[in-house]
Amino acid sequence: MANKLLSLENVSAHYVSQQGTRVVRAVDEVTLSLDAGETLGIVGESGSGKSTLALTILRLLPKAARIVGGRIMFEGEDLVDKPAAEMRRVRGKRIAMILQDPMASLNPLFTIGDQVGEPLRVHEGASRSSAWQRAIDLIKSVRIASPQTRVAQFPHEMSGGMRQRIVGAIGMSCEPRLLIADEPTTSLDLTIQAQYLDLLRELQRTHGLALIFITHNLGIVAKMCDQLAVMYAGRVVEQGPVSRVFSQPLHPYTKALLGSIPRMTEEREQLTAIDGQPPDLANLPAGCSFAARCPAAFARCQVEAPPDFTVEPGRSARCWLAAPTVHASIDQTIPLSRSAAS
Amino acid sequence: MTVTTTPLAAAAASPAARTLKLWRLEGFPLIPVLILLLIAFVAVFADFLAPYDPQIGSLARRFRPPAWEAGGSMAHLLGTDHVGRDVLSRLIFGARVSMVVGLTAVLVAGGIGTLLGILSGYLGGWVDQVIMRVTDAWLALPALTFAIFLAAIVGPSELNIIVILGGVYWTRYARVVRGEVLSLKQREFVRLAVVAGCSKWLIMRRHILPNVLNSAIVLATLMLGVVIVTEASLSFLGVGVPPPKPAWGLMMADGKKGLMVGYWWLTVFPGICIMLMVLSANLLGDWLRVKLDPQLRQL
Amino acid sequence: MKQFIVRRVGYSLLSLFLLSVTIFLFVRVTGDPTTLLVEPGASPEDIENMRHQFGLDQPLWVQYWLFATSFVTGDLGQSFYYRTPVLELYFQRLPNSLQLAAVAMVLSLLIGIPSGILAAVRVGGFWDSAGKTFSLLGLSLPQFWVGLVLILFFSVYLGWLPSSGSGGILHLLMPAFTLGWYFAAAHMRLTRSSMLEVLDSEYVKLARLKGLPEALVIGKHALKNALIPVITLAGINLVVMINVAVVVETVFAWPGIGRLLYEGITFRDFPVVQCVVVLGGSMIIVVNLLVDILYAYIDPRIRLES
Numbered sequence: 001m002a003n004k005l006l007s008l009e010n011v012s013a014h015y016v017s018q019q020g021t022r023v024v025r026a027v028d029e030v031t032l033s034l035d036a037g038e039t040l041g042i043v044g045e046s047g048s049g050k051s052t053l054a055l056t057i058l059r060l061l062p063k064a065a066r067i068v069g070g071r072i073m074f075e076g077e078d079l080v081d082k083p084a085a086e087m088r089r090v091r092g093k094r095i096a097m098i099l100q101d102p103m104a105s106l107n108p109l110f111t112i113g114d115q116v117g118e119p120l121r122v123h124e125g126a127s128r129s130s131a132w133q134r135a136i137d138l139i140k141s142v143r144i145a146s147p148q149t150r151v152a153q154f155p156h157e158m159s160g161g162m163r164q165r166i167v168g169a170i171g172m173s174c175e176p177r178l179l180i181a182d183e184p185t186t187s188l189d190l191t192i193q194a195q196y197l198d199l200l201r202e203l204q205r206t207h208g209l210a211l212i213f214i215t216h217n218l219g220i221v222a223k224m225c226d227q228l229a230v231m232y233a234g235r236v237v238e239q240g241p242v243s244r245v246f247s248q249p250l251h252p253y254t255k256a257l258l259g260s261i262p263r264m265t266e267e268r269e270q271l272t273a274i275d276g277q278p279p280d281l282a283n284l285p286a287g288c289s290f291a292a293r294c295p296a297a298f299a300r301c302q303v304e305a306p307p308d309f310t311v312e313p314g315r316s317a318r319c320w321l322a323a324p325t326v327h328a329s330i331d332q333t334i335p336l337s338r339s340a341a342s
Numbered sequence: 343m344t345v346t347t348t349p350l351a352a353a354a355a356s357p358a359a360r361t362l363k364l365w366r367l368e369g370f371p372l373i374p375v376l377i378l379l380l381i382a383f384v385a386v387f388a389d390f391l392a393p394y395d396p397q398i399g400s401l402a403r404r405f406r407p408p409a410w411e412a413g414g415s416m417a418h419l420l421g422t423d424h425v426g427r428d429v430l431s432r433l434i435f436g437a438r439v440s441m442v443v444g445l446t447a448v449l450v451a452g453g454i455g456t457l458l459g460i461l462s463g464y465l466g467g468w469v470d471q472v473i474m475r476v477t478d479a480w481l482a483l484p485a486l487t488f489a490i491f492l493a494a495i496v497g498p499s500e501l502n503i504i505v506i507l508g509g510v511y512w513t514r515y516a517r518v519v520r521g522e523v524l525s526l527k528q529r530e531f532v533r534l535a536v537v538a539g540c541s542k543w544l545i546m547r548r549h550i551l552p553n554v555l556n557s558a559i560v561l562a563t564l565m566l567g568v569v570i571v572t573e574a575s576l577s578f579l580g581v582g583v584p585p586p587k588p589a590w591g592l593m594m595a596d597g598k599k600g601l602m603v604g605y606w607w608l609t610v611f612p613g614i615c616i617m618l619m620v621l622s623a624n625l626l627g628d629w630l631r632v633k634l635d636p637q638l639r640q641l
Numbered sequence: 642m643k644q645f646i647v648r649r650v651g652y653s654l655l656s657l658f659l660l661s662v663t664i665f666l667f668v669r670v671t672g673d674p675t676t677l678l679v680e681p682g683a684s685p686e687d688i689e690n691m692r693h694q695f696g697l698d699q700p701l702w703v704q705y706w707l708f709a710t711s712f713v714t715g716d717l718g719q720s721f722y723y724r725t726p727v728l729e730l731y732f733q734r735l736p737n738s739l740q741l742a743a744v745a746m747v748l749s750l751l752i753g754i755p756s757g758i759l760a761a762v763r764v765g766g767f768w769d770s771a772g773k774t775f776s777l778l779g780l781s782l783p784q785f786w787v788g789l790v791l792i793l794f795f796s797v798y799l800g801w802l803p804s805s806g807s808g809g810i811l812h813l814l815m816p817a818f819t820l821g822w823y824f825a826a827a828h829m830r831l832t833r834s835s836m837l838e839v840l841d842s843e844y845v846k847l848a849r850l851k852g853l854p855e856a857l858v859i860g861k862h863a864l865k866n867a868l869i870p871v872i873t874l875a876g877i878n879l880v881v882m883i884n885v886a887v888v889v890e891t892v893f894a895w896p897g898i899g900r901l902l903y904e905g906i907t908f909r910d911f912p913v914v915q916c917v918v919v920l921g922g923s924m925i926i927v928v929n930l931l932v933d934i935l936y937a938y939i940d941p942r943i944r945l946e947s
Binding site: 475479480482488491493567571574575581591598601604616624625628 | 781786796797885906907914917
């Protein structure tokens with residue numbers, strides 16, 4: 001574990017209402033790890049806690065939410081109890097993040113050059129002119145034509161694809177070790193999406209960057225990621241190397257997701273192939289939170305939540321079916337047609 | 343922002359009990375309501391409460407300070423003014439003026455505004471255009487300036503002030519009510535009524551009016567403070583309630599002359615009365631706005 | 642864009658027209674206009690002359706035409722009291738009103754913007770409630786009450802500031818504060834709500850993700866965006882301030898337009914009252930027009946919507 005770039009150990013982040021009566025378990029006992037240069041995909045329905053998890057790592061949760069337990073080890077340091085001032089120097093410098101909406105994530109009143117060079121000025125004390133110069137290089141590196149003129153322009157003068165590249169350039173500006181991308185391609189059209197993913201891969205390769213890719217698109221996971229974590233109701237229900245999870249899913253939820261993969265890279269807003277609704281995170285059932293929708297649920301699932309079973313090194317699932325004894329028979333109990341996993 | 347988080351326990355109770363419970367729970371502005379009730383009580387029973395006639399004084403007893411100051415006496419608890427009238431008695435009767443003018447002016451403005459707002463919003467077309475253009479044009483004039491202009495034309499009297507304030511402030515009602523009606527028009531029950539063949543007038547009376555009343559009441563409470571300030575300002579400027587009637591604004595205008603020579607009680611007491619009444623009305627209105635009508639929160 | 646401006650100008654002209662019709666009708670229909678337009682104590686022949694001059698013996702629309710054309714040509718009549726054209730009086734007083742409004746505006750922004758920011762940044766906390774209380778007081782207290790309390794304290798008790806009249810900056814302080822106080826509350830409310838909206842935006846989130854210090858996130862990324870609506874409102878309010886200072890100018894005997902209006906009422910000088918009201922309304926309609934056009938230049942979305 002010592003050589004891991006990032007490892008989360010039992011991390012929980014809860015929203016607590018003002019009276020303290022309502023607790024929403026947005027992220028619950030999440031354990032994950034990531035090596036340098038590796039790509040981890042996090043998938044799940046909207047509201048499953050993916051984005052909250054990302055903000056938890058960066059300690060930028062909304063005011064009502066707080067980290068209630070666990071450790072977030074990054075390059076050997078625990079981020080959870082880092083003083084706020086030091087945490088600020090981690091953000092943008094060692095861990096960067098790209099948000100969902102490129103149209104809204106650039107400030108309309110400042111030039112591109114100003115916004116791209118800003119992390120350099122703050123974290124590396126670069127002068128105005130050298131930050132500007134490096135902003136030009138960065139914009140060039142995300143393959144935007146005529147960077148010299150683009151730096152002096154404002155966000156509204158650019159297309160959506162260009163803006164998202166610029167957000168990428170901002171993320172790369174201080175050469176972080178880890179980049180978290182939260183559904184960075186949802187608002188782009190298909191060709192631009194593919195180009196953008198290629199660009200991310202290239203940047204990752206040249207900078208030896210670790211990537212956490214939050215998405216609901218398993219096609220993208222197949223293309224981009226080494227590791228996969230599936231989230232449901234604030235918990236990681238299954239994780240492991242992408243190829244293993246795709247070829248032999250352990251959790252019925254993962255199976256259902258794989259069964260509903262959109263053809264090719266067709267993007268959908270939600271994964272809707274499973275009947276029913278995810279549970280209310282403020283009022284979780286006593287047993288497994290997926291039990292109500294699970295085709296393979298049995299009596300024990302209703303009363304007792306399954307722990308995280310480690311099935312093989314680096315591969316685990318929160319499902320009674322993955323418990324060592326039943327594991328072998330899973331494919332016979334629920335014959336789900338597994339469709340093209342790539 | 344949540345509208346009202348209904349506590350689970352109250353869900354089983356009757357709607358009326360639940361409402362009562364909510365009102366008790368969610369920061370009900372008790373003190374402001376008590377102050378308003380007190381002013382209303384004083385206004386109604388002014389004849390019994392006031393120790394002196396508010397309009398008659400004796401020059402022999404002018405500029406008496408309040409009882410606790412040197413030279414004051416218990417005979418005139420809050421002192422006397424420049425013609426020897428008892429300040430307390432004038433304050434008590436002033437409450438009546440403020441209440442009567444404030445409430446009726448709000449009623450007039452609310453009546454006109456709600457009516458025109460409903461017509462404008464429901465009928466649409468040229469009716470809407472005419473009413474809204476006039477509203478826009480009238481809103482361009484600052485309310486106080488407009489009121490002064492009207493008062494200069496028709497001359498000061500208590501009745502005129504009510505008409506003037508109603509005429510100035512209906513535009514604000516019309517705007518808000520029209521907006522509400524536009525959204526109500528899209529609602530299912532109104533569409534059903536149209537399909538069922540109800541006449542326009544019936545729909546406006548039976549389906550639209552009751553549904554805009556909430557907003558109208560909230561607006562009225564907020565408007566009460568504004569109207570009272572305007573009435574007091576007009577009286578202060580000498581185009582409001584004519585002397586010797588005891589209006590708070592007028593008392594302050596009279597008292598202003600004595601301020602520089604130290605007759606502070608002539609301005610401070612009526613000022614406190616106005617302030618208490620307006621603040622109370624606004625606090626109540628603010629609370630009602632949040633409780634009753636989420637749509638009005640941006641006001 | 643051209644189309645937008647044309648339509649917007651059209652609306653403004655319509656508003657001006659309706660405003661003039663309103664004022665005209667109020668003067669003509671409510672009672673006998675001669676009592677308003679003709680000097681008190683004029684002889685019967687004078688009144689007859691006046692009736693003819695204002696066309697009071699002619700149909701209403703002819704009267705309106707006369708009324709409107711006289712306004713457009715800048716003939717707003719003679720003051721009964723000063724015996725000079727009212728427009729002249731108006732322009733004599735205007736600089737004083739501008740001076741008062743400018744200082745009041747500066748004070749209102751100096752109070753309103755920082756307290757609004759503080760309330761938004763500490764939303765739900767102590768400063769937010771303090772700000773709420775302050776804005777409630779600002780919007781509730783009658784101006785003459787604030788003014789008189791200031792006089793009582795600073796002029797009567799402390800003797801620091803002159804209670805009335807014009808002259809140096811000392812004369813301006815209290816009236817400007819009294820006038821600015823109400824607007825400070827309005828500016829505070831708007832700064833707070835607009836700041837809250839901006840703080841919730843994606844670009845502020847990104848600024849935090851970049852690891853910028855909180856001071857830079859708020860002072861640079863959030864503030865500049867949040868101030869746009871506040872500055873717009875301030876622009877409109879500057880003109881409004883010129884036209885609503887009647888109470889303040891009366892309390893402090895400041896010789897501005899508001900004081901002119903007050904004199905117009907007390908001397909029964911109706912042409913003066915009419916002039917102040919008509920010009921005030923027109924000024925506000927025009928500034929609203931300008932702000933809308935300016936906004937359309939800044940923000941292309943508005944153009945597309947309309």
